[in-house]
Amino acid sequence: MHTNTSTLAASAVDRLRQEIFDGQLPPGTRLAEAAEAKRLGVSRVPVREAFAALERDGLLEFTETGRTVVKQLTPQDFEELFAMRLLLEPAAARSAFPLSRKQQQLLSDNISATRKANSLNEVTRLDLDFHQLIVEASGNTRLLKLWRSLRTELELWLGYLHQQHRDRELDTRVDTAGSHEGILDCFQNRSAAACEKLTREHILSWREWLPMAELET
Incomplete structure (x- = not known):
């Protein structure tokens, strides 16, 4: 029973x-x-x-x-999630360097799938999958546990924003794949410090969504 x-x-x-x-x-x-x-x-x-x-x-x-x-979504929720991503993901990128060939292939496959995604919900899922792959590659189990605890709320936030701004669907898919391609290239050709810096810049760019969130709350 x-x-x-x-x-x-x-x-x-x-x-x-x-x-x-x-x-x-x-x-x-x-x-x-x-x-x-x-x-x-x-x-x-x-x-x-x-x-x-x-x-x-x-x-x-x-x-x-x-x-x-x-759950009602608020700008304060966004700010807290943003701060946690900024704390966790650049550190994960530094620790993940260098990636194995298998890890690089997983990221490459993710980018290809993002370019072919049929919906914004799929783009959102693949976006977070990409970052989770890097956190997993860091080998830091505590950092991964913290990141996973945020994932559902991150997916809710991004999914909600995508639903409210469907006119950005093509741009979202292309921009997501393009920025992730840059991160993969950094892992393949540069340094741990460069990957940490680029990941930080990538997360900082995520904050451009906040004004849209404020319009909808």
Whole structure:
């Protein structure tokens, strides 16, 4: 019974997570346990567990009145995530240098997939996959653990911004692949210090999204 409940909860987590990332459940949407259980075709127990898991991931929040809502995105959230990326990723890039041939190929394959991506959600996922590959290559397990703890909220942020600015779809795909190509080239032809510097500059450029976020909040 416990195994079945856990499986149903995991399925509910995946379904709700995707609906949040796709914009079907936008920020501020109220979710009722009973209503979601009926909609998903499960009992309330796995839905309750799914809500708890998504709250831990930063996708849902529980209000003081006991309501469950899709997390509202604020410029303060963005600033905190931005600061953490700026702290973690340049250090990871320095530690990851030099990359093995296999690690370089994984990054190259990621860039090719980004150029062919069919949706902004896919671009977002591949973008974060690229950076996670570098963090993994650093060999620093604690740094990787911290980065992974941020990933869901990063994906929520980027996905939300992409949904709000679909006119940038082509530019986003091309710009993402292009900037990542520059980082890969740095790993292949330059130094650890150069990779750290370029990664820092790349993360700093991410802050250009904040004015757009402020317009939508």
